[in-house]
Amino acid sequence: MSEVLVLAQRDGDEIRRATAETVALARAFGPPALVVAGPWNDGVARSAAAAGPEKVYALSGLPDDSVSALAVAESLADLAARSVAVLLPSTREGKEVAAHLAARLESGVVTDAVRLEPDAEGRPVATQSVFAGTFTVRSRVTRGVPVVTVKPGAAEPGPATEPVVVPLAATPSPVATAVRVLDRSVRPKGDRPQLTEAEIVVSGGRGTAGDFSAVEALADALGAAVGASRAAVDSGWYPHAYQVGQTGVTVSPQVYLACGISGAIQHLAGMQTAKTIVAVNKDPEAPIMAVADFAVVGDLHAVLPKATEEIVARRR
Amino acid sequence: MRTVVLAKYVPDATADRRFDPADHTTVRDDIESRLSELDEYAVEQAVRLSEQSGGEVLVVLMGPGGAADAALRALQMGATAAVHVRDAALRGTDAAGTALVLAAAVGRAGGADLVLTGMASTDAGTGLVPAMVAHRLGLPFVGYVDELDVAGGTATGARETEAFRERFEVALPAVVAVTDHINEPRYPSFKAIMAAKKKPVEVIALTDLGIAPDEVGFAGARTAVESALRRPARSSGEVVKDDGDGGARMVAYLVDNRLI
Ligand SMILES: Cc1cc2nc3c(=O)[nH]c(=O)nc-3n(C[C@H](O)[C@H](O)[C@H](O)COP(=O)(O)OP(=O)(O)OC[C@H]3O[C@@H](n4cnc5c(N)ncnc54)[C@H](O)[C@@H]3O)c2cc1C
Ligand SMILES: Nc1ncnc2c1ncn2[C@@H]1O[C@H](COP(=O)(O)O)[C@@H](O)[C@H]1O
Secondary structure (H helix, E strand, C coil), rough: CCCEEEEEECCCCCCHHHHHHHHHHCCCCEEEEEECCCCCCCCHHHHHHHCCCCCCEECCCCCCCCHHHEEEEEEHHHHHHHCEEEEECCHEEEEEEEHHHHHHHHCCCCEEECEEEECCCCEEEEEEEECCCCEEEEEEECCCCCCECCCCCCCCCCCCCCCCEEECCCCCCCCCCCCCEEEEEECCCCCCCCCCCCCCEEEEEEEHCCCCCHHHHHHHHHCCEEEEEEHHHHCCCHHHHHEECCCCCCCCCCCCEEEECCCCHHHHHCCCCCCCEEEEEECCCCCCHCCCCCCEEEHHHHHHHHHHHHHHHHHH | CCCEEECCCEEEECCCCCCCHHHHEEECCCCCEECCHHHHHHHHHHHHHHHHHEEEEEEEECCCHHHHHHHHHHHHHCCEEEEEEHHHHHHCHHHHHHHHHHHHHHHCCCCCCCCEEECCCCCCCCHHHHHHHHHHCCCCCEEEEEEEEEECCCCEEEEEECCCEEEEECCCCCEEEEEECCCCCCCCCHHHHHHHCCCEEEECCHHHHEEEEHHCCCHHHEEEEEEEEEEECCCCEEEECCCHHHHHHHHHHHCCCCCC
């Protein structure tokens, strides 16, 4: 039976939880083969096995001094053409690889799947959340090998395996190495949970006035991830990687706490599918109030520290 | 230098965006629509580069009749001319077909030193089209760019993904997709609005591009939408005013609902 290719998302030597979820999802369509791009060592090998694939392709030889999405796509094109489907992370890089790969395979692509299920014939049907989370769409690839980018939370990871490791050497074309990287700064791994994988997200907006300490303290008391609105990011108060919304990340946690965030449509686009929304805002008329399951009208600099105290007190 | 900007006409994010119940395409008639906000950044960057080092900015749009408004907006922002690909057979076109049409339109216009695009359309939002256009044109592609300069036939800039930030350099011609962090798009002046009225907009059809109707639209699509259902609108829940106990009540709500 031909395999399902899954492109791993790595964080240094660690394969992300979202990848293990996608590997589990892939099993509905065929034996999952995980593609791990970049340096290979014992740590990566352990982490790849923990993700539960039947096989691992260790892709090496990607040019470090070049933007790599196209080189990854080129290296996978032959394998992908013989696969039942290719699943990639719904990250910026994952989507670039998906676009380059589909162009070469003459395949269709579905992006941002929150679920992926086999139809009666066993072919993948994706569920997407569109128009700022106001519509649920089911779609499929109708031509070529289905290429699908999958969001975190689409499945529960399965057990670890002992996969065969097959080395794969990148053979980038001149076009793939044309974009030269002059320098690269890798984002340091923070102590808090990953924004896209966290059960609880506490986000701050312009209402923080630049002081995220109350937001961070509440997040830490809850074991939550920290997010930010674009207004907060644009003001330089929080890094772009934490921006929630249309041009940031979309999150779908159990609880989303929006603190000093008005709830513009572009922000809602990134969090409207959260199970529960809690808002803290001075303005009872703010649009976020219309979607919040629970809202406190008040100053976040007063409300959040009290909430943090209360959580700590209840834990005692 | 000659820059082509790919720009899309999309339903406004604050309008009642919805799907046609019969064929699941995005409703584009009778709905407030505009030049995609994320493509304004590409138009702005192209105009700034032309202001610095000269050259023309051609805007290429594929869309229904109303897309003429989006073309006009781009011209008001400082683009030199526009090409609008309009054809009934385009209804139902997906990312692959869009890239086929846009790449052909760039070719017909005589190519470009730089093709600028938005990072994603605000309706479909796949972000796939730019890399697919680059593939069709056989050009290098750089995505998620938030700093961009051009000098002596080379583009330099910076891009950011979830994992890293990097500075890059690429010899032109190339395709570059920019993010909403690259600039602040201008609001056209009265003078610019008047000047735009005299700028050329060419409307072309698929035959002008040598593309057969079945290569695009539903026939050429490589993806299909099977269903599109409106989610029940979220409603507002309990609202409490903070009288010193707001934080505690919020925690009580989370605990009572077993959320923490
Ligand atoms: C193309 C495009 C893409 C975009 N993408 C995104 C995106 O990805 N993510 C995103 O977030 N935005 C995005 N935006 C921007 C979006 O439109 C809003 O401008 C932004 O979300 C506003 O951020 P904010 O809610 O923090 O600020 P504001 O809208 O200014 O709201 C601040 C809120 O804080 C409240 N407040 C003030 N002080 C306090 C206090 N002390 N205590 C409690 N409450 C207080 C105010 O009442 C207000 O409701 C995008 C816009 C465009 C055009
Ligand atoms: N119909 C279109 N006409 C012109 N440009 C488009 C069109 N569709 C997509 N694009 C360009 O491709 C980018 C990404 O769009 P998408 O892949 O649909 O998210 C947009 O920001 C535009 O620059």
